[in-house]
Amino acid sequence: MVEDEADVLAINREYFEGKGYAIVGASTLAQARFQLEEYSPDLILLDVMMPDGSGFEFCSELRQKTNAPIIFLTCRDENESVVKGLLQGGDDYVTKPYDLNVLSARIGAQLRRTGVMTAGKIELFPLSIDFLLGEAVLDGERVSLTQKELQLLGCFALFAGRRLSYHEIYRRAWGGSSPSAAHTVAVHVANLRKKLGTNGAGWFELSNSGKGEYIFSKVRY
Amino acid sequence: MVEDEADVLAINREYFEGKGYAIVGASTLAQARFQLEEYSPDLILLDVMMPDGSGFEFCSELRQKTNAPIIFLTCRDENESVVKGLLQGGDDYVTKPYDLNVLSARIGAQLRRTGVMTAGKIELFPLSIDFLLGEAVLDGERVSLTQKELQLLGCFALFAGRRLSYHEIYRRAWGGSSPSAAHTVAVHVANLRKKLGTNGAGWFELSNSGKGEYIFSKVRY
DNA sequence: ATGGATTATCAAGAATTCTTGATTGCAAAT
DNA sequence: ATTTGCAATCAAGAATTCTTGATAATCCAT
Structure with a gap:
């Protein structure tokens, strides 16, 4: 003071x-x-x-x-x-x-x-992503994530409810672009789904628009 | 609105x-x-x-x-x-x-x-840690970091200027504790120093107190 | 100076993670 | 019904990363 x-x-x-x-x-x-x-x-x-x-x-x-x-x-x-x-x-x-x-x-x-409470974290109730510990907590349950999964989920949480193209995702989590970006992203999305449960413990939905875009959104409140 | x-x-x-x-x-x-x-x-x-x-x-x-x-x-x-x-x-x-x-x-x-500008980031001018891209920018220079290096640096940035014990660091970046925590941390600190330059581009100093504590501090303003 | 404790460095095996290729499944359009 | 395009899944090799052991260097107190 x-x-x-x-x-x-x-x-x-x-x-x-x-x-x-x-x-x-x-x-x-x-x-x-x-x-x-x-x-x-x-x-x-x-x-x-x-x-x-x-x-x-x-x-x-x-x-x-x-x-x-x-x-x-x-x-x-x-x-x-x-x-x-x-x-x-x-x-x-x-x-x-x-x-x-x-x-x-x-x-x-x-x-x-x-503050210390939220730095290095992204919160999207009831999901909390902790980049320092390298894990996410979904509805009280801890999920250990690899670096790419962490980045991917962070990206989705940040833009929850909005359409994100493959290209945009790749740019944000990998940097730059690659001809196989779509494929790579798809695989990591699959891994993420496996770890979070396909329907994010009933709280979230990670769906695909069918036109090269993913959308991560909350389905329950 | x-x-x-x-x-x-x-x-x-x-x-x-x-x-x-x-x-x-x-x-x-x-x-x-x-x-x-x-x-x-x-x-x-x-x-x-x-x-x-x-x-x-x-x-x-x-x-x-x-x-x-x-x-x-x-x-x-x-x-x-x-x-x-x-x-x-x-x-x-x-x-x-x-x-x-x-x-x-x-x-x-x-x-x-x-906002989107700072989420998933920790800023400590002129250092910026980007967890989504998995890299840090120090004084304009991009440094690609592994997950553990990222976590470690995030920890240091968050507690810049304060003493952090091996145990505390391990707890924050790994979770839990381990008998070889000190050793493991030391190795990653060494890697981090190598990537950031021992003296953090002249801006930071990552020193050891000699009593099991690290301290990351700004040396220039 | 010397001994002890702590930190730093190097290296290599172990473990994990990432990417890519191949294949399958699905849905819309022809 | 078939084709076509995109998404999902599986698997495996490649690459990276993590940990641990061995060793060297440093610092402090005696």
Whole structure:
């Protein structure tokens, strides 16, 4: 939390430490830079008006060093200020005075998206693809996948409900193109079907349009 | 865009279509459900007060069908309302009347995070790991990686700047544990170093603490 | 300096995975 | 009914990848 007012920092610290978060505070941008060397935060709360500079410019600087979500905190409620912050690489913008529960909820939303919880994963309830572990979990059941199966499924999950041509699939999961792309893809699709169960545990359907396109879609809700 | 007021929808449509977005409108929740079968949106704008139900409850329903970011639009500016929306699975909350540029910026921030652009990827400038293509791009240079190298690097990128024990790495990239975990990890680390260049193109350093821990950190900004 | 512990490197066999060819099945069009 | 085009399946060789063992190098403490 980059915030120059000591009491604001203290209030936040108490609230969020109570929620189980670990907070590292910085009361100047210089200190924030220093802290960043030591710690690698999962999320950054950034006051826009700091004694030694603008939070907006600092945001650009931060983006070079970390991809942690940045939430601006400020009294300035002008629209252009919000736009500027978000364009500068910020992820959210909260105006003071704010309700701690609101801030907490916004933090939760950001962490859910970008945090350790979901990075390296693609979620499409009840399917979860974990690229770090190299496996998928479908409706609670773990399925170990090979690299190509993983890539293929990732591709389908990403474009669930949309038509994907052989060519497009190959381009995304293999890169480039090949005369035997259709055949290769078909074989891996077959393997995937075998592992997921032809009908994806009753949740998904991986069908072929008959015109060189596959479509992966949810059939139950 | 789920919005019952036709003129609001029209204004948004004009603005965002001008920006190159494709907009599908729904003036009732029933219609929205129907549209969702036909299209698979990249992002959902959801009015909270709809004639045939509450947007909050619809949000929970939506989360079963799609993982697209949901931005609530509403006149209600009470804190608890914001909290409710975000806890219900929403990603952002904008109160009417809103500035179109602000909304656009918030949409941009969400898409940057969750859209097709970054899913299946881990970004840590200037390193980008692409799990769908099975490769990493380091400072503009493409490096083809095997599955284990990809998992390992993903793990490091995710915990950049922090100490990671052999055991922790193995648990995250292999799952479980093994008596030869340290050895196995060491070999793959060596392979990774060979491919990335020992000093990660001058940007990163993958060092060993000497006490069974690796640390992957950025050395230039 | 020396010994011990830890990490790095090299190599090879084992295991897995990928691709391709051959064949079968299916459905629409003739 | 036959043909034709596309999709699905099976199988096997080729290629890659993973693991493990052996060995060398490094670092720290004594």
